[in-house]
Amino acid sequence: MKRTLALALLASGALALSACGQKRAPESLPPEPGPQAPVAANNGDYDANGNYIGPGSQADLRRTAGSDRVFFDFDSYGLDDTDRATLTxxxxxxxxxxxxxxxxxxxADERGTRDYNLALGERRANAAKNFLASLGVATTRMSVVSYGKERPEALGSDEQSWAQNRRAVTMVIR
Incomplete structure (x- = not known):
């Protein structure tokens, strides 16, 4: 029985190897690619990555308001005049x-504990939300999330990087 099984395995292995003969080059190559098909017009509402950039988009907010973010001083969630102008x-x-x-x-920037920075990020987001609400934006249109130090804008352990990471960003939801 063992001998028959071994012989069957040997025969199936030989058969499999013989089926893998040498590959030959094709007799003719496919034609050279021609000009690409024209891309359908999108009226400028989408970028090259397919992101919506038309009216009411994140890109439109950045373009029209000048920025979608405000920045904070170290260990602070107070809005300065520049922040209030951006939020206005x-x-x-x-x-x-x-x-x-x-x-x-x-x-928040990388300094401080995870829990502290999550709380600080929430206070910063709420400061921006409350200011927008004071200008008439319905609170039902706004939600808040804190990422603390988990999503830095700039990598680095220097004041320039930290300053970019201490922020509140208004993100459009579609």
Missing amino acids: RQASWLAQYPNVNVTIEGH
Whole structure:
């Protein structure tokens, strides 16, 4: 019985190897690629990656309001005059698009514990949300999330990197 099984295995292995003969080059190659098919017009509403950039989009918010983010001093969630001006432009933009909702992301730099930075990020996001609400943006259109130090904008352990990471970002939800 063992001998028959061994012989069967040997025969099937030889058969499998013989089927893998040498590959030959094809007799003719496929034609050279021609010009690419024209891309359908999108009226400028999408970028090369397929992201919507038309009216009411994240790109439109950045373009119209000048920025989708505000920055904070170290260990602070207070808004300065520059932040209030940016948020005022964001509120004007949101007034133009009453069906657009946003999430305000709070971020912190790498210094401090994870829990502390999550709480600080939440206070920063709420500061931006409360200011937008004071300008007439319905709170039902805004949600808040804190990422603490988990999603840095800039990598590095220097003041320039930390300053970019202490922020609140208004993200359009579609």
